[in-house]
Amino acid sequence: MYLYGNPLWYTNYMFRTEIPSFKPRFNIDMSTSILSMGSCFASDIGQQLIDHKFPVTINPGGILFNPLSLFELLEMSVKDSQPAGITYLEHDGVFLNHQFHSDVNASSRPTLEEQISGVKTDVREGLKHANLVILTFGTAWVYRLKADNSLVANCHKVPQSSFNKELLTVEKIVQHFTSFKELIQELNPTVKFLLTVSPVRHIKDTIPLNSVSKSVLRLACHQIRENFAETDYFPSYELMMDDLRGYRFYKKDMIHPNEQAIDYIWQKFVATFLSDTTRTFVGDWTKIRSAMQHKPFHPASAAHQKFLKNLILKVQNLSGQADVSKELGMLKAQLI
Numbered sequence: 005m006y007l008y009g010n011p012l013w014y015t016n017y018m019f020r021t022e023i024p025s026f027k028p029r030f031n032i033d034m035s036t037s038i039l040s041m042g043s044c045f046a047s048d049i050g051q052q053l054i055d056h057k058f059p060v061t062i063n064p065g066g067i068l069f070n071p072l073s074l075f076e077l078l079e080m081s082v083k084d085s086q087p088a089g090i091t092y093l094e095h096d097g098v099f100l101n102h103q104f105h106s107d108v109n110a111s112s113r114p115t116l117e118e119q120i121s122g123v124k125t126d127v128r129e130g131l132k133h134a135n136l137v138i139l140t141f142g143t144a145w146v147y148r149l150k151a152d153n154s155l156v157a158n159c160h161k162v163p164q165s166s167f168n169k170e171l172l173t174v175e176k177i178v179q180h181f182t183s184f185k186e187l188i189q190e191l192n193p194t195v196k197f198l199l200t201v202s203p204v205r206h207i208k209d210t211i212p213l214n215s216v217s218k219s220v221l222r223l224a225c226h227q228i229r230e231n232f233a234e235t236d237y238f239p240s241y242e243l244m245m246d247d248l249r250g251y252r253f254y255k256k257d258m259i260h261p262n263e264q265a266i267d268y269i270w271q272k273f274v275a276t277f278l279s280d281t282t283r284t285f286v287g288d289w290t291k292i293r294s295a296m297q298h299k300p301f302h303p304a305s306a307a308h309q310k311f312l313k314n315l316i317l318k319v320q321n322l323s324g325q326a327d328v329s330k331e332l333g334m335l336k337a338q339l340i
Contacts, residue, residue, distance in 0.1 A: 066105020
């Protein structure tokens, strides 16, 4: 039985706690250069931005889960400093570094050092030209090498007995962000920062300790936003936990948000931070992307050729707002 005879009312108001919209401290448009770094959710939101034609650089050094490792990479890139020798390791013929994700690997240490140098260059250039840096924090739990107490971003399957596990404090995260921000603003004085807490669940720490971790991150983000006018916060974590609030919005691992959840959070991001004209472009481009995924039964038919020509006109109409040359080339190649 539905209250008031309206099933939509029942669904929206009995099983949802929708987060009210809020006024952001800054807007994003098609010319906003963005660097998105941090946990895998930084890659998710960054990929959405790329798919919708924003100039974005995503995690040049791979996924980084804890904020201190993230700050260390950013600072290392600006200062062009080198990872400590003890952070290098070799596993089954693959060379890795504890301060980088396993995506950063090579068959020899010199090759890995060269690759790390390239990562730092990409990060430094991203910071130098970015109008906005999106930082996504995944966990407040960190590991330190027992040998010298250095922080690691990735344990790379080294036995846990080689590390000490530590919970970051709010004060330490805020302190390191403050130092990092001051350093970055010497390179790029007008850059702004958007913070978010990843909705990905780190249940290997146990569910109660994952909650502790997320609480530390959320409070740190709150304190940073209170301290600095050039920062803002996007509630991706709250959207997943308190708005969607259901296992049907997770992948099969019950840890990562699924495509439906990411799309929903993306729509909230669009509604919050994008300027009016940019939202219009994103809406138009979303329809075009959907149309381009159409697979015709008869590509040579007059109906499909007419469809292609109309779609080409729509893409051309957006060419003044974004680089659509790749899509135009793909569509024109299908014309007969």
